[in-house]
Amino acid sequence: MIKINILEASSLTKKYGDFTAVNDIDFYVEDREIFGFLGPNGAGKTTTINMLTGLAGITSGSVYLSGVNYTRETKKAQRLMGIVPDESNLYDELDGFENLTFCAALYGMEKRKREERAGRLLQQFGLAEAAKRPFKSYSKGMKRKLTIAAGIIHEPKILFLDEPTTGIDVASARQIRKLILDLNQKGTTIFLTTHYIEEAERLCHRVAFIVDGKIVRIGTIAELMKEVQQETIVQFTLDGDISQLMQAVTDQFPNFTTEILGENMLRIHSTSLIPLMPFMKFFEENNRVVFEAKMIRPSLEEVFVKVTGIELGKMKKEKEKKGAGGKK
Amino acid sequence: MKSWIAFWNILRKDMKNYYLKPPNISWGIIFPFAWTLMFFIRSQSSFDVLSILPGVVSMSILFGTTSMLAVTITFERKSRSFERLLLAPLDLNLLMLAKTTGAIIFGVLNAFIPIVFALFLTDLSVVNWFAALGSILLMAVTSTFLGLFIAVSVSEAFEAQTFSNFFRFPMVFLCGLFIPVPELPFFLRPISYLLPLTYGADILKSSINGSGDILPWLSFLILLCFSVFLFAFSTKNVKKKWIY
Numbered sequence A: 001m002i003k004i005n006i007l008e009a010s011s012l013t014k015k016y017g018d019f020t021a022v023n024d025i026d027f028y029v030e031d032r033e034i035f036g037f038l039g040p041n042g043a044g045k046t047t048t049i050n051m052l053t054g055l056a057g058i059t060s061g062s063v064y065l066s067g068v069n070y071t072r073e074t075k076k077a078q079r080l081m082g083i084v085p086d087e088s089n090l091y092d093e094l095d096g097f098e099n100l101t102f103c104a105a106l107y108g109m110e111k112r113k114r115e116e117r118a119g120r121l122l123q124q125f126g127l128a129e130a131a132k133r134p135f136k137s138y139s140k141g142m143k144r145k146l147t148i149a150a151g152i153i154h155e156p157k158i159l160f161l162d163e164p165t166t167g168i169d170v171a172s173a174r175q176i177r178k179l180i181l182d183l184n185q186k187g188t189t190i191f192l193t194t195h196y197i198e199e200a201e202r203l204c205h206r207v208a209f210i211v212d213g214k215i216v217r218i219g220t221i222a223e224l225m226k227e228v229q230q231e232t233i234v235q236f237t238l239d240g241d242i243s244q245l246m247q248a249v250t251d252q253f254p255n256f257t258t259e260i261l262g263e264n265m266l267r268i269h270s271t272s273l274i275p276l277m278p279f280m281k282f283f284e285e286n287n288r289v290v291f292e293a294k295m296i297r298p299s300l301e302e303v304f305v306k307v308t309g310i311e312l313g314k315m316k317k318e319k320e321k322k323g324a325g326g327k328k
Numbered sequence B: 001m002k003s004w005i006a007f008w009n010i011l012r013k014d015m016k017n018y019y020l021k022p023p024n025i026s027w028g029i030i031f032p033f034a035w036t037l038m039f040f041i042r043s044q045s046s047f048d049v050l051s052i053l054p055g056v057v058s059m060s061i062l063f064g065t066t067s068m069l070a071v072t073i074t075f076e077r078k079s080r081s082f083e084r085l086l087l088a089p090l091d092l093n094l095l096m097l098a099k100t101t102g103a104i105i106f107g108v109l110n111a112f113i114p115i116v117f118a119l120f121l122t123d124l125s126v127v128n129w130f131a132a133l134g135s136i137l138l139m140a141v142t143s144t145f146l147g148l149f150i151a152v153s154v155s156e157a158f159e160a161q162t163f164s165n166f167f168r169f170p171m172v173f174l175c176g177l178f179i180p181v182p183e184l185p186f187f188l189r190p191i192s193y194l195l196p197l198t199y200g201a202d203i204l205k206s207s208i209n210g211s212g213d214i215l216p217w218l219s220f221l222i223l224l225c226f227s228v229f230l231f232a233f234s235t236k237n238v239k240k241k242w243i244y
Helices: A045-053 A074-079 A096-106 A111-124 A140-152 A170-185 A197-203 A221-226 A243-252 A277-285 A300-308 A312-325 B002-019 B022-042 B046-078 B081-086 B092-121 B129-153 B157-174 B186-192 B196-208 B216-242
Strands: A005-016 A019-030 A034-038 A060-065 A081-084 A158-162 A189-193 A206-211 A214-220 A232-238 A257-261 A265-270 A290-296
Touching: A005 A045, A005 A189, A019 A034, A019 A045, A019 A189, A019 A206, A019 A214, A034 A045, A034 A197, A045 A060, A045 A081, A045 A158, A045 A189, A074 A081, A081 A140, A096 A111, A096 A140, A096 B002, A096 B081, A111 A140, A140 A158, A140 A170, A170 A189, A170 A197, A197 A300, A206 A221, A206 A300, A214 A221, A214 A300, A221 A300, A232 A277, A243 A257, A243 A277, A277 A290, B002 B022, B002 B046, B002 B092, B022 B046, B022 B092, B046 B081, B046 B092, B046 B129, B046 B157, B046 B196, B081 B092, B081 B216, B092 B129, B092 B216, B129 B157, B129 B196, B129 B216, B157 B186, B157 B196, B196 B216
Parallel strands: A034 A189, A034 A206, A081 A158, A158 A189
Antiparallel strands: A005 A019, A005 A060, A206 A214, A232 A265, A232 A290, A257 A265
């Protein structure tokens, strides 16, 4: 299948006086992919999104969205994108249905079409019963869902989602992640920023890490994982105490490194692939039942920490503090 | 054509959300009503009604438009819903026109409250309605764009009110409504001629009681220039300050 780049940014730079917020970055987003943009506070994520969506001017470089030169034809490019900010910015006094139809009208949609589409989206997002309630009476999760619906009401080619699950409850966050995957499966390309690395790992096809205004790594999740995956690890969970068996394991498999984790868990380390069957056979011969055998993979979090040198806990705390206190 | 769908819906939303809200309707009526009553009680004859009508109409327009627009735009900026409008595929000039048209309509409606009162108190058949309506409309446009200029210059609603008063009160006293401009101290006269209200009030005076000092066509032209300048300056400022 031929992959088409829906968004291409080249040598994108943003300067505020002497300060360079975004420094000569290049990236592309493929059609129908979920592209993650990760970085700590002040790394240049928001500035990049603002440049891509038209809220900030571009100092130098170029952006093409579906073949449209963004710098020359900003308004034409804006017609092709949907934007969901990190804080819901719909109108408190309008109800859910009115908010959606108003947003559709901003894109020039005819009355009948926008009402039809608003009705359908309210159903799809599970908000049909709240359609006639004022937006201010919605819960945070409902607000976020309606803001996403408003972002896609004009059927954009690409949807920019800025921290879609920050500050909302676990159940709503799960629903929103499912909605994101559904939207993507139906053909919407998604540009996602999040500080939840595990969320990016779960949702994104490709990810870029931005630090101090520069993209330090970019690639598919598998490509990024390779950087920290220097050995293969298989973890077995058995019945009974494993310590009595350790000497036999070491004798039987001298080419592998073994490690006991708790009473009944054993990890096998190797620089090459680990065949499972000899181990299964060995445990069976020793009258041990294997409950679980799984491959331990490094997380995207480990990749992020290795590449950026940034403490993730600190980054999360900063974000959550910012989320609780509102956007400064 | 598609842009006009957006224009109409922004205007309709603003009218419904802000201008036609019960507190604003009552404020819009009470404020000119209070001005009208205050002056009319003081006036002794029907001739006095005609002499004070231009002033009351001018103040109703000025205070109605500048207050509402400056507050609504700063409020939307604060709640970030204005960003949604900036991100829409809509020309910035058309967007700002859509945001200001509601205030212009509100200003024109405010102007008619003292006129309705005056209808019951005096004979208005002497009024040149063509010039008066033109002046009301242009004053509403200029005052609205002054409100826009204020909204773009501040970040909080209370700042908008304070900054508005910084312009409005000197304007009321220097525009010739209370003291004719030629009778003002020499050093204040140039300031009067720098205020848009001076020209709007003068057309109204000419059309209602024939006491204007400036040629009406010249006043129209100057008001038009003020409108274009304030709108262009504010739109440029939006681009500079809000599209970072």
